Amino acid sequence: MADLQTQMKQAVAAAAVEQIKDGMVLGLGSGSTAALMIQALGAKLASGELREIVGVTTSFQGEVMAAELGIPLRNLTAVDRIDLAIDGAxxxxxxxxxxxGGGACHVQEKLVASRADRFVVVVDSTKIVDRLNLGFLLPVEVLPGAWRQVQGRLAELGGIADLRMAQCKAGPVVTDQGNLVLDVSMAGGIGDPEDLECRINNLPGVLENGLFVNLTDEVLVGQISDGVAGVRRLQRRE
Amino acid sequence: MADLQTQMKQAVAAAAVEQIKDGMVLGLGSGSTAALMIQALGAKLASGELREIVGVTTSFQGEVMAAELGIPLRNLTAVDRIDLAIDGAxxxxxxxxxxxGGGACHVQEKLVASRADRFVVVVDSTKIVDRLNLGFLLPVEVLPGAWRQVQGRLAELGGIADLRMAQCKAGPVVTDQGNLVLDVSMAGGIGDPEDLECRINNLPGVLENGLFVNLTDEVLVGQISDGVAGVRRLQRRE
Amino acid sequence: MADLQTQMKQAVAAAAVEQIKDGMVLGLGSGSTAALMIQALGAKLASGELREIVGVTTSFQGEVMAAELGIPLRNLTAVDRIDLAIDGAxxxxxxxxxxxGGGACHVQEKLVASRADRFVVVVDSTKIVDRLNLGFLLPVEVLPGAWRQVQGRLAELGGIADLRMAQCKAGPVVTDQGNLVLDVSMAGGIGDPEDLECRINNLPGVLENGLFVNLTDEVLVGQISDGVAGVRRLQRRE
Amino acid sequence: MADLQTQMKQAVAAAAVEQIKDGMVLGLGSGSTAALMIQALGAKLASGELREIVGVTTSFQGEVMAAELGIPLRNLTAVDRIDLAIDGAxxxxxxxxxxxGGGACHVQEKLVASRADRFVVVVDSTKIVDRLNLGFLLPVEVLPGAWRQVQGRLAELGGIADLRMAQCKAGPVVTDQGNLVLDVSMAGGIGDPEDLECRINNLPGVLENGLFVNLTDEVLVGQISDGVAGVRRLQRRE
Incomplete structure (x- = not known):
């Protein structure tokens, strides 16, 4: 039997899959909880409980997994809409x-999330914070020739940016688009995500950053209470 | 002897090269007038009139030309500053x-222009307009998998965007960064370049657009009066 | 009514589509005759004459066209086999x-052709030659940083190689993979295609060349005789 | 004081730098021993013991290090020749x-090594083997869309190929060229490197593999004997 942590992730994944209806075009996210969601979806397709689903993946990992589970996939350019996207954070x-952007897939993930009619986020309770960027660095995808220049511009905005280095190759991590990643810590965290997202994206040499602003419709949070894994819906504070 | 049009471009190129001093790190632009500027620079280096120059190019074209003229080049990541950048528009x-962005080099060009302490634009008089985008389309560089989605988002902003197709390969033009180009016509032209530049760059899937806002220090305009090629300095209207 | 040249291409395209059976995974080629083939396939799917087809495209052009015609597409990584590939030359x-490789798509095209159980080539009679490379240049796809070096190595092999320049962007044509194209003329044409294909692919910096060796199962040739468009099967000379 | 292992690497690096003369264009390799070589070169340039050196790097890592040490760099396309390349294995x-190719830089490394008039390899004694590929996997760089197909073709050649996965991003390692890496184990090791190098490079979807055949002029081997770090020249067995 899976440990409590995994049970919790499975519970959240299952709650998200509950929202999938026959005929939907689905955005399939990345990360460990999203992977469990893709597996649960594959099981429902195999059993016939769900039908006529088309998936659009946000990472190589999801593409391989969905293909193995027999989930029909389309490229982002080949779909007219995405009904529902489910992803971690x-x-x-x-x-x-x-x-x-911990997995350096935030470019594809934001394309899918921003295209979707409805975007549901699945996380465990450790991901809920009062203020962004105090605990987790903000990933910024940059052109290879521009990383130093962007690093300097981010410093002007109050951010300390380090190039993400790889473990299994020499030099830096290269994204699926062939770019590099700067991991940024803004002094005091991020007070105005909407403003910062736009400022960073406007820097020459930046493709995209990991701030997802005004995109999320629902947050499902896995939690353990009294030794039992469960799910709650996060209340949005206006 | 060169025709009047070429004489005019040479006059502008020469006026720009006048601003180059020994020891400068230079941004070398793209396009026909910039090419004449690079040639004039190469001649001054060969004659010893200028010394200790380092160039940073903005396109493949400039890189090949500068290498043939013996202008020492560095990559953008290898220079601490750019003293002066000269480019067309x-x-x-x-x-x-x-x-x-007519040449699809605006990503590199904007990196260099925004890095430069001083940015001088060299054009002929046909490029001076009252309002942007009534005569020339605005190029937007997008990820290959995102062009349809960005096309839709640009329509929401009031723009009609066509994918730039190639002549010497099947399918679309691919940029030096491996991306595609949407050429955009905004209804009524562009009233607020600063706002639009930021909005477009914030769209998921957009790397950069061809608006250069608040970057230009000086505009040198080639003109022909009484059958003689000359240069004037454009007055900025506040 | 279409002109004779177009009628001839349509006749070849129709002859190729005749070989498609229900349930096949199809490689869909590039170029004008392949485009007519994709249209004919789309019509048969729309009418219900063909069913359960999956397409794998070899170019952006084919991907857009097939998507518009409602032909279900999969990526090369998502198919276990290709039953039949149809392409021009x-x-x-x-x-x-x-x-x-005239369209700079030969990398994708060779991936699909070499994966297919059966590879059928559709051409008009002007494409049939006694010896390769006397009339058409051989395209070689190279890394951007390696083009000069490969150009020198090709000269050692007896080839004159020119970088393919673009019309709708500054500088060279960039392929869908982000690389450059050298168009090569071998002195005296190509006597041993199998040997040359391997030698060129072994040069550092070369991704792929446009020689397709021992891949073709059938060649359908469009021709006009007595003012009527028709199709013949080319006999292979051993 | 550095440990014995580091002393040994430093001894090899120093022996290689001994071969550098004023005015040379140098290929600067990747990896830990090559890094020590670049540092030793930088020290000689700073002290004035060496002059007029131009470096061509083989990896991002080397580019950053050389830039920090003030070693003048040029791109591969901007040099007419490389006099001497020094790299690990x-x-x-x-x-x-x-x-x-352990560092996934073998494409750039092979471009430089094959361009150099003289190629010197610096290794410690653990890298010397009787037969290749019994202890270390052979890296093959492939197009992202082709990895499954190439994996199948390598199996036909007797190789078991695994996609190299990343640690600091989701999914596979992406190379500096934007491609993927298959790590291959050939049954029984590699008996005929020249033949295998060519066969693998001829597979559609393969950019380059990590076999360096008939490129090496000299091998300097670091060793420790009686607790002292030293260097020997490997004898080539014909």
Whole structure:
């Protein structure tokens, strides 16, 4: 039997899959909880409980997993809409603003989330924070030739930015788009995510950052109480 | 002897090269006038009139030309500063805001221009307009998998965007960064370049757009009067 | 009514589509004749004459067209096999060896052709030659940083190689993989395609060349005789 | 004081730097021993013992380090020749054939090594093997969309190939060129490196593999005898 932590993630994944209806075009997120969600979806398709589903993945990992489970996939350019996207997050604040990008997939993930009619976030309770960027660094995807320049511009905005280095290759992590990642710590955390997202994206050499602003419709939080894994719906603080 | 049009471009290029001093790190632009500027710079280095110059190029074209002329080059990541950048433009408005990107090099060009202590624009008089985007389309560089989605989002902003197609390969033009280009016409032209630049760059899937806002220090305009090629300094309208 | 040239291409396209059976995974080629083939396939799917087809495209062009026609597509990584691939060619020799790559798509095209159980080439009669590379240049896809070095190595092999320049962007054509194209003329044409394909692919910096060796199962040739468009099957000379 | 292992690497690095003369264009390799070589070179340039050196790097790591040490760098496209390249290796066999690519830089490394008039390999004694690929996997760089297909083709050649997965991003390692890496174990090791190098490079979807065949002029081996770090020149077995 799975440990409590895994049971909790499975509970959240299952709660998210409950929202999937026949015929939907689905955004399939990345990360460990999203992986459990994809597995649960695959099981429902195999049993016939769900039908006519099309998936759009946000990472190589999801693409391989979905293909193995027989979930029909389409590219983002080949779908007219996404009905529902389900993904994890690295931090969630009380207004449902997110930091994502620990896996360096935030470019694809934001494309899918921003395309979706409805975006549901699945996390465990450790990801809920009062203020973003005090515990988790903000990933910024930059052109290889621009990382030093962007690093300097981020310092002007009050951020300390380190190039993310790789373990299994020499030099820096390269994203699926062929770019580099700066992990940024803003002094005092991020007070105005909407403003900062736009400022960083406007820096020359920046493709995208990991702030997901005004995109999230619902946050499902896994928790353990009295030794039992459960799920609660986070209340948005206006 | 060169025709009047070429004489005019040479006059502007020469006027820009006048601003180069020994020891400068230079941003070397793209396009036909910038090419003449690079040639004039190469001649001054060969004659010994200028010394200790380092160039940073903004396109493949400039890199090949500068290498052939023996201009020492460095990558953007290998220089601490750029003293002076000289480049062309597709449109210049009275506040010195620009549209660039006809050659699909605006990502590199904006990196260099925004890094430079001083940015000088060299154009002929046909590029001076009252309002941007009524005559020249605004190029937006997008991830290959995101072009349809960005096209839709640009429509929400009032823009009609067409994918730039190639002549010498099947399918679309691919930029030096491996991305695609949407050429955008905003209804009524562009009234607030600063706002639009930021909005477009904040769209998921957009790397950069061709609006150069608050970057230009000086505009040198080539003109022909009484059959003689000359240069004037454009006055900025506040 | 379409002109004779178009009628001829349509006749070849129709002959190729005849070979498609229900349930097949199909490689969908690039170029004008392949485009007509994709249209004919779309019509048969719409009418219900063909069912359960999955397409794998070889270019952006084919992907857009197939999506618009409602042909279900999968990525190359998501299919276990390709039953039949249909594509054009720039030159076909008597042993069914090909030069492809006029559209700079030969990397994707060769991946699909080499994966297919059966590879059918559709051309008009002008593409049939006695010896390759006397009329059409051989495209070689190279890393951006390696083009000069590869150009030198090709010269050692007896080839004159020019970098393919773009019309709608500054500088060279960039492929869908982000690389450059050298167009090569071998002195005296290509006598041993199998040997040359391997030698060129072994040069550092080369991704792929446009020689398709021992891949083609059938060549359908469009021709006009007595003012009527028709199709013949090319006989392979051993 | 550095430990014995580091002393040994420093001794090899120093022996290699001994071969550098004023005015040379140098290929600067990757890996820990090459890093020590770059540092030793930087010290000689700073002291004035060496002059007029130009470096061409083989990895991001080397580029950053050389820039910090003030070693003038050029891109591969901007140099006419490389006089001497110095790099490490993952395995060296008695005929001086190599496996490289543990750091996923073998594409750039092979470009530089094959361009150099003289290629010197610096290793410690653990890298010397009787037969390649019994201890170290052979890296093969492949297009992202082709990894499954190449994996299948490598199996036909007798190789078991695993996709190299990343630690600091979700999914696979992405190379500096934006591709993926298959790590291959050939049954019984590699008997004929020259033949295998060519066969693998001829597979559609393969950019380059980590076999360096007939490129190496000299192998310097660090060793410890009687507790003292030293260097020997490996004898080539014909």
């Amino acid at each position: 690295d931090e969630v604040d009380p207004s449902f603003q997110l930091i994502k | 597709d449109e210049v408005d009275p506040s010195f805001q620009l549209i660039k | 720039d030159e076909v020799d008597p042993s069914f060896q090909l030069i492809k | 993952d395995e060296v066999d008695p005929s001086f054939q190599l496996i490289k």
